[in-house]
Amino acid sequence: MTATHLRMLGAVAGYTPTIPVLQGIDLEVSPERCTVVLGPNGSGKSTILRVLYGLLDLQEGEIRLGDRRIDGTPTHRLLEMGVAFLPQGRSVFPQLTVDENLRVGGWIFGRDVHRLEEALDRVYAQYPLLANMSQAPAGSLSGGQQRMLEIARMVLTDPQVLLIDEPSAGLAPNLVDEVYVEIERLKADGKTVLLVDQNVEAAIGLADHVYIVEYGKVKAEGQVDDFAGDVAGIVREWLRV
Amino acid sequence: MTSLVAAIVNGLLLGMIYAAISAGLSLTLGVMGLINVAHSAIAMFGAYLAWSAMHAWGIDPVLALALITIGFFFVGMAVERLLVRRVYDEPPEASLLSLFGLMIVLESILVLVFTTTERALPVQYTSAIQIGFVRVGVARLVGGAAALVAILVAHGFLRRSRLGRGIRAMASNRDAARILGVDTERLSMLLFGIGTALAGTGGVAMAMIFPFTPGDHLNWLTLAILVVIIGGLGGLPRTILAALSIGLVESLAGAYLPFQYVSIVLYALLIVTLWIRREGLAGEAVRTL
Numbered sequence: 001m002t003a004t005h006l007r008m009l010g011a012v013a014g015y016t017p018t019i020p021v022l023q024g025i026d027l028e029v030s031p032e033r034c035t036v037v038l039g040p041n042g043s044g045k046s047t048i049l050r051v052l053y054g055l056l057d058l059q060e061g062e063i064r065l066g067d068r069r070i071d072g073t074p075t076h077r078l079l080e081m082g083v084a085f086l087p088q089g090r091s092v093f094p095q096l097t098v099d100e101n102l103r104v105g106g107w108i109f110g111r112d113v114h115r116l117e118e119a120l121d122r123v124y125a126q127y128p129l130l131a132n133m134s135q136a137p138a139g140s141l142s143g144g145q146q147r148m149l150e151i152a153r154m155v156l157t158d159p160q161v162l163l164i165d166e167p168s169a170g171l172a173p174n175l176v177d178e179v180y181v182e183i184e185r186l187k188a189d190g191k192t193v194l195l196v197d198q199n200v201e202a203a204i205g206l207a208d209h210v211y212i213v214e215y216g217k218v219k220a221e222g223q224v225d226d227f228a229g230d231v232a233g234i235v236r237e238w239l240r241v
Numbered sequence: 242m243t244s245l246v247a248a249i250v251n252g253l254l255l256g257m258i259y260a261a262i263s264a265g266l267s268l269t270l271g272v273m274g275l276i277n278v279a280h281s282a283i284a285m286f287g288a289y290l291a292w293s294a295m296h297a298w299g300i301d302p303v304l305a306l307a308l309i310t311i312g313f314f315f316v317g318m319a320v321e322r323l324l325v326r327r328v329y330d331e332p333p334e335a336s337l338l339s340l341f342g343l344m345i346v347l348e349s350i351l352v353l354v355f356t357t358t359e360r361a362l363p364v365q366y367t368s369a370i371q372i373g374f375v376r377v378g379v380a381r382l383v384g385g386a387a388a389l390v391a392i393l394v395a396h397g398f399l400r401r402s403r404l405g406r407g408i409r410a411m412a413s414n415r416d417a418a419r420i421l422g423v424d425t426e427r428l429s430m431l432l433f434g435i436g437t438a439l440a441g442t443g444g445v446a447m448a449m450i451f452p453f454t455p456g457d458h459l460n461w462l463t464l465a466i467l468v469v470i471i472g473g474l475g476g477l478p479r480t481i482l483a484a485l486s487i488g489l490v491e492s493l494a495g496a497y498l499p500f501q502y503v504s505i506v507l508y509a510l511l512i513v514t515l516w517i518r519r520e521g522l523a524g525e526a527v528r529t530l
Binding site for chain 1: 403406407409410413414417418419421424425
């Protein structure tokens with residue numbers, strides 16, 4: 001797949017027509033880089049991802065994947081275009097087995113069983129733990145294992161662009177590092193990552209490019225080096241807000 | 242002893258038919274969060290179609306049952322596409338009212354065309370056969386068997402097929418399924434078709450056993466809701482278990498108690514179930530006793 005930029009231009013969106021959460025966001029996600037969106041609670045970070053993934057409609061503005069305008073695309077068509085999304089919180093199907101969860105992750109392969117089995121082999125080789133538990137209901141896995149299953153399921157079809165929302169939220173502190181190591185590995189594989197996070201330190205550690213969002217607007221953006229030295233300052237400023 | 246075994250066999254067969262009627266309701270509620278109050282009216286429509294087919298063309302009720310089940314699958318998909326989908330994202334009252342409207346329309350059509358005169362389907366199935374030392378009505382046997390086949394087909398589809406896996410994923414987390422590329426609208430249509438097909442099976446099977454008037458479908462609906470509450474939404478096996486229990490209780494109570502006690506026993510069963518499993522409708526909550 002050729003490297004493509006994901007762009008959001010002048011995005012206005014919200015959950016009610018009169019109160020926009022995003023008030024004109026411009027954002028660019030460069031191929032094979034890790035772009036991080038930081039900001040205090042309620043600033044609209046997660047809303048950016050929901051809009052990008054078609055779960056919330058734009059009121060104004062547009063979204064482009066390469067030259068193609070993709071706003072208005074139904075959510076279920078985006079994975080075919082090589083864009084995947086890891087939502088915040090638990091999203092495994094608890095009653096389905098680990099194997100069934102992964103097979104749903106390969107839904108876009110349709111009836112192409114060969115491709116699905118190939119992808120499953122690859123993912124099981126990558127995550128041996130999931131292979132050992134393949135017949136267990138996903139709901140019986142620990143929080144950290146479920147997160148790994150969610151990540152494995154997201155990348156089963158080898159998408160190019162990954163949208164990731166608060167990957168460490170709700171995890172035990174000792175598991176948090178594992179998740180970031182995993183994202184680091186995906187980045188090293190050449191994936192394009194857009195990461196929304198409250199864990200400023202960890203996110204900055206992965207970032208190539210940083211956006212800071214406040215009250216639905218981009219307050220600052222730049223290369224990570226412009227921010228890295230001032231993580232404490234960023235957080236301090238939010239606490240004052 | 243013989244009458245006890247007969248009551249059990251008859252109760253289980255009746256329960257199978259209740260299961261067919263209830264399964265569709267349980268599926269649409271469990272997967273789509275939709276209370277399909279038109280479900281029993283659709284089933285009753287099936288009963289009258291079978292009755293018409295027999296009287297107008299002499300079509301055997303068993304053949305009618307098969308044709309109606311298949312036909313209703315497509316009818317259900319059309320209802321989902323044309324009615325349910327339009328109101329799906331609105332507050333739940335919208336879909337409840339729309340389906341209530343559909344129910345009124347269907348029932349009114351039946352009253353207009355067939356009047357409220359009581360009808361009965363099973364002309365050549367009124368006999369009973371002797372199995373071992375138990376006498377079982379042929380109609381009940383055929384209806385129960387047809388219901389069992391329909392449910393097993395639906396269950397097998399949901400457990401084993403790729404689309405069934407997608408439906409189960411959607412039931413568990415609709416947004417997560419969409420994110421992974423599952424076209425949840427298409428699967429909702431398919432699921433509603435399956436539920437409607439099962440309503441067709443159940444309606445014709447009920448009509449094989451009991452005489453019916455258009456308004457009787459409300460009794461069927463009450464019964465199906467009872468089954469869904471007792472069984473919870475954890476999947477078809479639970480629905481079948483609940484339906485079999487209700488068939489059994491009804492049959493046993495009918496055999497040993499005066500007629501007017503049957504409903505009391507049924508609702509006592511509901512109270513006891515909710516007492517023990519307080520999650521009731523939720524079905525998925527784990528008991529912590």
